[in-house]
Amino acid sequence: MAFWSTTGTEPKRQFRFKVQFAAADSESANALAGQGVIWFAKKVTLPQYTMTEVTHKFLDKNFYFPGRVEYNTVELTLVDPVSPDAVDLTLNMIEDSGYRMPSEMSAAGAFATISKEKASRKGLGDVIITTIDHEGVALETWTLNNAFPKSVKFGDLSYDSDELREITLEIRYDWATCQMRDNAEPYFKAGTFNPDGPRVP
Numbered sequence: 439m440a441f442w443s444t445t446g447t448e449p450k451r452q453f454r455f456k457v458q459f460a461a462a463d464s465e466s467a468n469a470l471a472g473q474g475v476i477w478f479a480k481k482v483t484l485p486q487y488t489m490t491e492v493t494h495k496f497l498d499k500n501f502y503f504p505g506r507v508e509y510n511t512v513e514l515t516l517v518d519p520v521s522p523d524a525v526d527l528t529l530n531m532i533e534d535s536g537y538r539m540p541s542e543m544s545a546a547g548a549f550a551t552i553s554k555e556k557a558s559r560k561g562l563g564d565v566i567i568t569t570i571d572h573e574g575v576a577l578e579t580w581t582l583n584n585a586f587p588k589s590v591k592f593g594d595l596s597y598d599s600d601e602l603r604e605i606t607l608e609i610r611y612d613w614a615t616c617q618m619r620d621n622a623e624p625y626f627k628a629g630t631f632n633p634d635g636p637r638v639p
Contacts, residue, residue, distance in 0.1 A: 448571065448572060450569060450571075450577060454569060454570045454571065454572070455482065455567065455568060455569050455570065456475045456476075456479070456567075456568050456570065457475070457476045457479040457482055457514065457565070457566070457567055457568075458475055458476065458565070458566040458568070459476070459562065459563055459564075459565060459566075460563050460564040460565070460566055460581075476516065478516050478517040478518075478519050478524070479514065479515070479516055479517075480515045480516060480517050480604065481513075481514075481515040482512065482513070482514045482515070482567055483512050483513045483514075484512070484567065484580060485509060485510070485512060485580055485582065485611075485614035485616075486509070486510040487507050487508065487509050487510065487614075488507075488508050488510060489504050489505065489506070489507050489508075490504075490505035490506050490507075490508060491503065491504060491505055492504075492505050509611060509612070509613055509614060511588055511608050511609060511610050511611075512565070512567075512582060512608075512609045512611070513606060513607070513608055513609070514565075514606070514607045514609060515604055515605070515606050515607075516604065516605045516606075516607070517602050517603070517604060517605075518592075518593065518602070518603040518604060518605050524605050525592060525605065528587070528590050528592075528605060528607065529590075531561045531562060531587050531590075532552075532561070532587070532590075534556065534560040534561045535552045535553075535556050535557035535560065535561035535586065535587075536550050536551050536552040536553050536556040536557070537551070537552050538550055538551075554584070554586070557586035557587075558584045558585060558586045561586050561587060562585050562586050562587055562609070563585065564581055564582060564583055564584070564585055565581070565582040565585045565609055565611070566579060566580070566581050566582075567579075567580040567582075568580070575619070576617075576619060577618070577619050578616060578617070578618060578619070579616070579617040580614055580615070580616050580617075581614065581615045581616075581617070582609060582611035582614055583611055583612050583613050583614065583615065584611055584612040584613075585609050585610065585611040586609070586610055586611075587607050587608070587609060587610075588608045588609060588610040589607070589608040590605065590606070590607055590608075591605065591606040591608075592605055593605060593606070
C-alpha cells in the first residue's frame with residue numbers, strides 16, 4: 439500500500455525532540471537540567487562525523503583510502519530563563535572544569551587548571567538528544583560521550599528587539615552513540631562502527 443493512501447505513516451519532525459544532561463558530578467549541569475529534560479532548549483544540531491582520507495599517488499593516478507573518523511561539534515541553543523539562571527550555571531561550568539580567574543591566584547587551589555575529567559564529569563557530562571514521535575516515544579537516542587562545553591555565547595542585547603534572549607553552547611565530545619527504537623544495542627560502540635550490530639530495514 440502506498441504511503442499517501444494510509445494515515446499510519448508518520449515522518450520524523452524537527453520539533454519533536456528533548457535534550458538531557460547526564461552529568462555525573464556536575465552541580466551546575468544538574469541544576470541547568472532541572473528534572474532531567476531541558477525545557478528551554480530551543481534548537482540543537484545532531485552529531486555529524488567526517489572521515490578523513492589518505493591519498494596514494496601511483497604514476498599519473500590518485501588512489502584514496504579512508505583515514506580517521508572525526509566527530510563534529512554539536513551546537514545547542516537555549517532560551518535564557520530567569521530561573522534557573524542559565525547564564526550563572528553555564529558560567530559555573532568553566533569553574534567546575536578547573537579554570538580559576540587570575541584574580542583568584544592567591545586563594546587556595548589557585549594553581550588548579552582545566553582537565554578533561556573535570557570538564558566532562560563536573561563541567562557538563564554526557565549530553566542526550568532524543569527524537570520522539572507524536573506519542574512521546576523515543577525514536578532515536580543520541581548520546582554525546584565525554585562531552586564538555588567548547589564555547590558559550592550569551593547572545594545579544596538590543597533596544598530594537600523583543601525576542602527572547604538566547605545562549606548558545608558549542609559542545610565537543612569524543613564519540614556519539616545512537617540507540618534506535620526497539621534495538622537493544624547502539625549503532626556505534628566506543629567510537630567505532632559496529633558491523634555486527636542491529637539494522638533497521
